[in-house]
Amino acid sequence: MAIGTLTPPASQDDIHETLLEFPDNRLLIDLCGEFDRNLAQVEHGLGVQIFRKGNHLAVIGEGEARGQAAAVLQQLYTRLEAGRSVDAGDIDGLLRLGASPDETGSRSGDQMEMFNAGALEIKTRKKTVEPRTEAQKAYVRALFEHELAFGIGPAGTGKTYLAVAVGVSMFIGGHVDRIILSRPAVEAGERLGFLPGDMKDKVDPYMQPLYDALNDFLPAKQLAKLIEEKKIEIAPLAFMRGRTLSNAFVVLDEAQNATTMQMKMFLTRLGEGSRMVITGDRSQVDLPRGVQSGLQDAERLLGAISDISFSYFTAKDVVRHPLVAKIIQAYDADATS
CATH class of the missing domain: 3.30.1370.10 (K Homology domain, type 1)
Structure with missing residues (x-):
């Protein structure tokens, strides 16, 4: 050329x-x-x-x-x-x-x-994913290199999407036997009890972003079969209590809405041969007033442990519509003024 x-x-x-x-x-x-x-x-x-x-x-x-x-x-x-x-x-x-x-x-x-x-390509059944910013590249490296990793930053920075992509890639490659995706079922304005249907119907809307990510990486029929066989589980955080998660790739999304006790419970589920990723946005806590976010406590208590990775994102790492980055920057500027 x-x-x-x-x-x-x-x-x-x-x-x-x-x-x-x-x-x-x-x-x-x-x-x-x-x-x-x-x-x-x-x-x-x-x-x-x-x-x-x-x-x-x-x-x-x-x-x-x-x-x-x-x-x-x-x-x-x-x-x-x-x-x-x-x-x-x-x-x-x-x-x-x-x-x-x-x-x-x-x-x-x-x-x-x-x-x-494409040094950090993540290959899945439906597409190849690659990090687009330096922070995303460091995050993906951390997901492959650490058994426990945190991704913290605003919406639209690819925290959950990249974590699920890495999980699917590791599952396809035989490095883990199953994928477990979880979120706290915390209301952001609505009450679970007032929603129609049984417990699954009430909870599924909170899990939809995780289904959306999986649908990007796996064919629909294969995804449905893997969910039916429990090779892929999508469940509220409360359902993790009492379990030991071995040989699994585990993602806790929206971790800012986990309480301190819930976060401790989840982190101690880590079993042999597993990898765990915790993602969250400190600016979107939906917990009741006065309840401490478990994500903030985890940062404070675990930040000095070298085997645990913490990756941070800013509005510059937003990969959704360019307006999303400008919206986040406007709110951040207002919060500091």
Whole structure:
């Protein structure tokens, strides 16, 4: 892929054009995306203009932004050459790695190459998942390297999604015999007793995010069979009492809504050959006033134990709609003002 830089007339000294050549026209079409939406995402993210000229893309803008846009397009094209797809999340991940140093730290070529190489791919039956930010990469490494790991941060940062993906990957690989996913059944405005149906009907809505994640990674028929065979269990935290969870990948989601005693009970379920992941968001505690969050206590009591990993996320790690990150930042700013 050839790169050239053209300098416009002197009246536009601050605006230059970088010309990128992409030899495979079919891959270039995939790079641009339907109705050039991939190019539009890069333009919007970096404040540049991108025009297609045959098998070239012309990137027009100021120096640093233009260079970042060119690097992002090159990396996306390399992904396509390797037979991998490109979607909005992939572009967002590269834009984050290409952000200014004062926002996300250094943005070396090694970082971009590591992202593109998929060094931390998580393979499941339906899709391959890869972390998109440095915090997510560190988190995924911790999930593979530690028997007990915490993921703490705001909504949309991939804490639960990546944990379930790693669990499915380890289950498929034969490293664990089963997957156990749990959440505290704490009301956020409603009362369980007033919901219709039996206990399963009342509890299932609280477990739905876990079902959603599993449906992303396993075919529906296989998932239903594994649940029926108890190879995959999804249950409220209260159902964990008295059990020893051996040879299992265990995830406790929404752990900020576990009490101190519930957290201690859950952590002491860890058995031989198991891995345990606790995820939570300290800003979304739904416990009654005056009840201490077990997640906060666990941080305080277990933070010094070297065998336990703590991974932290911020609004910069949000991989949902870009507005989610802005909403979180607005609430965080208000809380500290």
